[in-house]
Amino acid sequence: MSLIEHMLKRSDMGFRYLASVLFLLLMVSANAYAASEAATDQVKARLVASVESVHAGDEITVGINQRIIPHWHTYWINPGDSGMATSIAWTLPAGAEAGDIQWPIPHKFNVGPITNYGYADEVTLLTNIRVPESLKPGESFPVKALVNWLVCDDVCIPQEVELTLSLPVVDAGVDGGKGSELIAKAREQLPVESPWQVSAYEQKQGPLLKIPGKVLEPGSTAEVWFFPEEWGRVSHKSRQPRRIDSDAFLLQLTAGDNPLAAGESLKGVLVISKQISTGVLAQGYQLEVKLEPGIAESIVDEDPAQLEGADTSTGEDISLYSALLFALLGGVILNLMPCVFPVLSIKALSLLQHKQSQHHTRLHGWAYTAGVLASFVLLGLVLIGLKSAGSQVGWGFQFQSPIFVVLVAYLMFTVGLSLSGVLTIGSSFAGVGSSLADKSGYSGSFFTGVLATIVATPCTAPFMGGALGYALTQPAVVLLAVFLSLGFGLALPYLLLSHWPSLQRFLPKPGIWMERFKQVLAFPMYAAAVWLVWVLAQQAGPNAVALALAGMVLIALLAWIYEITRHGSNKKRYAANTVSLLGLLVLLYGSYSGIQLFAGSVSTANTASAAGVEKNWEAYSEQRLGDLRDEGKPVFINLTAAWCITCLVNEQVALSQQSVADAFSKSGITYLKGDWTNQDKQITQLLKQFGRSGVPLYILYPPGKDAKPQVLPQILTPEIVLNAVQKL
Amino acid sequence: MLLRRLLNVAICGASLAFLPMAAQAAADIGKAAPAFSVKTATGETLSLDSLKGKTVVLEWTNNECPYVVKHYGSGNIPNLQKEATAQGIVWLQVISSAPGTQGHVDAQTALKLNTDRGAAPSKVLLDYDGKVGKQYDAQTTPHLFIINPEGVLVYKGGIDSIATAKVEDLAKADNYVKLALGELASGKKVSHAVTKPYGCSIKYAS
Numbered sequence: 001m002s003l004i005e006h007m008l009k010r011s012d013m014g015f016r017y018l019a020s021v022l023f024l025l026l027m028v029s030a031n032a033y034a035a036s037e038a039a040t041d042q043v044k045a046r047l048v049a050s051v052e053s054v055h056a057g058d059e060i061t062v063g064i065n066q067r068i069i070p071h072w073h074t075y076w077i078n079p080g081d082s083g084m085a086t087s088i089a090w091t092l093p094a095g096a097e098a099g100d101i102q103w104p105i106p107h108k109f110n111v112g113p114i115t116n117y118g119y120a121d122e123v124t125l126l127t128n129i130r131v132p133e134s135l136k137p138g139e140s141f142p143v144k145a146l147v148n149w150l151v152c153d154d155v156c157i158p159q160e161v162e163l164t165l166s167l168p169v170v171d172a173g174v175d176g177g178k179g180s181e182l183i184a185k186a187r188e189q190l191p192v193e194s195p196w197q198v199s200a201y202e203q204k205q206g207p208l209l210k211i212p213g214k215v216l217e218p219g220s221t222a223e224v225w226f227f228p229e230e231w232g233r234v235s236h237k238s239r240q241p242r243r244i245d246s247d248a249f250l251l252q253l254t255a256g257d258n259p260l261a262a263g264e265s266l267k268g269v270l271v272i273s274k275q276i277s278t279g280v281l282a283q284g285y286q287l288e289v290k291l292e293p294g295i296a297e298s299i300v301d302e303d304p305a306q307l308e309g310a311d312t313s314t315g316e317d318i319s320l321y322s323a324l325l326f327a328l329l330g331g332v333i334l335n336l337m338p339c340v341f342p343v344l345s346i347k348a349l350s351l352l353q354h355k356q357s358q359h360h361t362r363l364h365g366w367a368y369t370a371g372v373l374a375s376f377v378l379l380g381l382v383l384i385g386l387k388s389a390g391s392q393v394g395w396g397f398q399f400q401s402p403i404f405v406v407l408v409a410y411l412m413f414t415v416g417l418s419l420s421g422v423l424t425i426g427s428s429f430a431g432v433g434s435s436l437a438d439k440s441g442y443s444g445s446f447f448t449g450v451l452a453t454i455v456a457t458p459c460t461a462p463f464m465g466g467a468l469g470y471a472l473t474q475p476a477v478v479l480l481a482v483f484l485s486l487g488f489g490l491a492l493p494y495l496l497l498s499h500w501p502s503l504q505r506f507l508p509k510p511g512i513w514m515e516r517f518k519q520v521l522a523f524p525m526y527a528a529a530v531w532l533v534w535v536l537a538q539q540a541g542p543n544a545v546a547l548a549l550a551g552m553v554l555i556a557l558l559a560w561i562y563e564i565t566r567h568g569s570n571k572k573r574y575a576a577n578t579v580s581l582l583g584l585l586v587l588l589y590g591s592y593s594g595i596q597l598f599a600g601s602v603s604t605a606n607t608a609s610a611a612g613v614e615k616n617w618e619a620y621s622e623q624r625l626g627d628l629r630d631e632g633k634p635v636f637i638n639l640t641a642a643w644c645i646t647c648l649v650n651e652q653v654a655l656s657q658q659s660v661a662d663a664f665s666k667s668g669i670t671y672l673k674g675d676w677t678n679q680d681k682q683i684t685q686l687l688k689q690f691g692r693s694g695v696p697l698y699i700l701y702p703p704g705k706d707a708k709p710q711v712l713p714q715i716l717t718p719e720i721v722l723n724a725v726q727k728l
Numbered sequence: 729m730l731l732r733r734l735l736n737v738a739i740c741g742a743s744l745a746f747l748p749m750a751a752q753a754a755a756d757i758g759k760a761a762p763a764f765s766v767k768t769a770t771g772e773t774l775s776l777d778s779l780k781g782k783t784v785v786l787e788w789t790n791n792e793c794p795y796v797v798k799h800y801g802s803g804n805i806p807n808l809q810k811e812a813t814a815q816g817i818v819w820l821q822v823i824s825s826a827p828g829t830q831g832h833v834d835a836q837t838a839l840k841l842n843t844d845r846g847a848a849p850s851k852v853l854l855d856y857d858g859k860v861g862k863q864y865d866a867q868t869t870p871h872l873f874i875i876n877p878e879g880v881l882v883y884k885g886g887i888d889s890i891a892t893a894k895v896e897d898l899a900k901a902d903n904y905v906k907l908a909l910g911e912l913a914s915g916k917k918v919s920h921a922v923t924k925p926y927g928c929s930i931k932y933a934s
Contacts, residue, residue, distance in 0.1 A: 082930075083926075084893075112929075112932035155928065158795075257922045
């Protein structure tokens with residue numbers, strides 16, 4: 001232990017005495033070097049200049065360079081929650097003037113719950129100095145700096161050194177020399193003038209910075225931190241949630257102990273740190289913005305780095321492995337969904353009917369798996385594309401497009417017709433019907449996989465919610481990994497069946513019942529089509545329903561024409577195929593343009609209301625939630641969509657029950673319902689806040705302004721809701 | 729049905745694990761000061777509730793911190809403690825340094841240090857787990873809080889206006905705590921209710 005530290009630890013010693021001893025000691029060391037250097041146990045300080053000699057009237061730059069031992073740091077102009085900024089007292093000849101310290105961009109240090117702003121390892125604090133006009137060549141220009149700093153690791157030590165430098169004065173014609181390279185290096189670390197027209201808006205939580213233009217690419221992993229120059233204006237440690245819009249960048253700050261009033265200026269440095277191959281590249285921007293009265297904006301944190309270990313996050317933290325596992329499980333469960341099961345059963349039955357070679361069976365299994373995985377990869381890529389384009393997307397997003405809904409309805413209907421025997425589709429499609437007899441139809445197996453994926457997506461298994469929510473906040477590679485895991489889960493049962501013939505023994509013996517079974521399976525498909533048309537009604541109104549139904553009649557007609565000409569002459573078949581193709585084009589074009597037209601005219605407030613009790617909810621809006629929370633009222637939020645089966649079941653089984661409605665009104669709970677049937681940015685943001693990417697989501701806010709919300713399970717019973725309400 | 733039940737169980741379990749922790753009351757000016765009940769160096773357990781009706785000063789300290797050394801070595805804080813306690817104000821010294829960190833002292837040492845330094849707090853609170861410190865969001869040593877007789881927080885911040893470790897700055901500094909106590913005694917509103925605390929960071933258990 002050094003002498004200085006030792007003395008500092010002796011608490012009974014008067015500080016005045018201690019300080020003077022310290023000072024003397026440092027004077028001695030400074031004299032010993034007889035130069036512009038001084039060192040303590042923690043910091044080696046040097047006084048350097050931008051030139052080697054000066055001219056009268058010059059403005060030169062000098063720097064205090066601190067080299068700090070590992071784990072210790074000195075402080076920025078605003079040291080944060082504790083600490084003290086380094087200060088310099090200059091002694092200069094008459095007529096010379098020193099400016100303010102130019103602070104390089106600071107770093108953030110977290111010591112337990114305390115956050116400090118400062119510098120580790122090395123820093124150079126620059127100051128501009130004006131050389132007096134009165135100096136003559138041959139004289140010297142002495143610069144003396146009394147530097148005070150506090151250096152801390154776990155413990156803190158205030159230190160003071162005196163540094164001197166004497167620069168010769170030369171003739172105007174003589175070059176001053178290049179001086180210390182530390183000066184140029186330090187200049188690179190200075191924040192630059194902000195190139196943006198930044199605004200700051202007064203929000204309930206604190207100032208909201210809004211920077212127009214493309215500051216960061218959407219999905220960027222760069223770290224962004226605003227360092228306030230004055231103490232207390234902004235909380236030093238609170239997370240700074242951000243949002244990257246296509247035309248602006250938003251950063252939500254939290255007010256500190258000494259908050260700004262509207263009209264006052266917020267000063268500070270915005271630091272953007274990007275990971276590059278050689279390390280971290282940090283660029284600082286000097287901001288000074290007048291605080292304007294607020295606009296209502298809420299920020300969902302899009303910074304993955306800040307999401308981790310976030311102190312206020314209510315999102316569910318899932319590790320990559322458990323996300324992959326959940327996705328796999330979710331995929332397996334998807335096999336049991338009413339829409340997927342029929343497709344799969346047929347496929348499984350084909351194994352029984354055709355005693356193919358083991359080799360062929362396996363290949364079919366893999367072809368099917370490839371189909372599923374390819375579709376999931378495609379879906380993942382589309383999601384990544386939309387995400388980086390800045391769209392607010394989530395799981396099931398495809399169903400927010402009425403066009404997609406009607407196409408899937410047609411598909412369900414067509415598969416139903418095929419199962420009913422009205423239509424025999426060739427081997428290339430779906431692998432049902434005649435393809436059962438087609439031994440080499442690997443492409444059939446592949447497309448069965450594709451079909452299974454398409455029909456599986458609306459049946460969001462509850463397990464998938466968390467995993468997908470996780471995936472959507474992750475980099476592209478992780479997102480794809482989760483999707484692949486999900487797809488593999490979906491493909492797994494059939495793959496196993498095709499690989500181990502012994503498993504096939506558990507399937508019943510083939511016979512006429514298979515034909516009947518197939519016909520029975522047509523009905524879930526029709527039911528699925530009906531449900532989708534109902535979803536469409538919510539999205540695009542009754543006209544779209546008429547259009548969709550007319551489209552189905554057309555499909556039935558085409559199917560019939562196709563079927564009766566299938567075994568006819570080539571000429572007839574050619575004619576029929578032409579008619580079918582034309583009909584199909586008419587169907588697609590008509591549906592597309594029609595629905596495009598109708599969809600725009602329907603308001604999103606047209607929510608699926610469950611029967612049972614009279615309407616006891618209001619439509620969700622950020623504003624309404626904010627108001628209710630401000631009043632400290634308890635709120636229940638149900639985020640739902642017409643195409644989400646789980647949501648509708650929950651509403652029927654739990655939320656529409658009289659007992660639940662009574663409990664809500666008794667506890668004074670306001671029931672807000674957010675309908676995500678169509679795109680809704682506000683709801684997508686709320687979902688994201690809770691780490692979700694899809695509905696359903698049930699949130700219960702207890703009374704009290706600052707009470708933390710509680711997330712209810714994705715499958716509800718009246719008891720779950722009642723218990724939660726009771727515990728308030 | 730069985731599947732549904734299984735899912736139910738699994739999901740309930742998962743959700744429970746993710747339930748957010750209970751909210752903690754924060755130390756805001758004009759609001760009820762966060763309640764605490766903590767062991768003192770003299771062995772009893774002291775709760776804030778039991779001090780209703782009295783003005784209470786909380787002073788976070790760490791005897792080895794140079795800033796604390798400044799204010800104790802110069803007699804600044806000990807004198808203030810004596811003045812305050814003479815008027816019936818309860819002055820509580822709080823030690824939140826975790827075991828093994830700077831400023832962590834046992835009960836006996838804490839009392840002896842005060843005797844040696846001529847300090848006279850009413851009680852010394854041993855907040856080794858940092859619970860009270862974090863409740864009040866105490867950041868530095870020294871960091872001071874004043875609670876009025878109604879239990880409302882009326883002051884938080886530094887001891888004075890000049891954030892240095894130099895004794896010679898004491899004479900020039902405005903002593904915010906002295907000012908606030910004076911204003912409270914004469915029934916006035918505290919004029920500087922929030923000031924910048926300065927000093928060493930509190931050595932919380934991480």
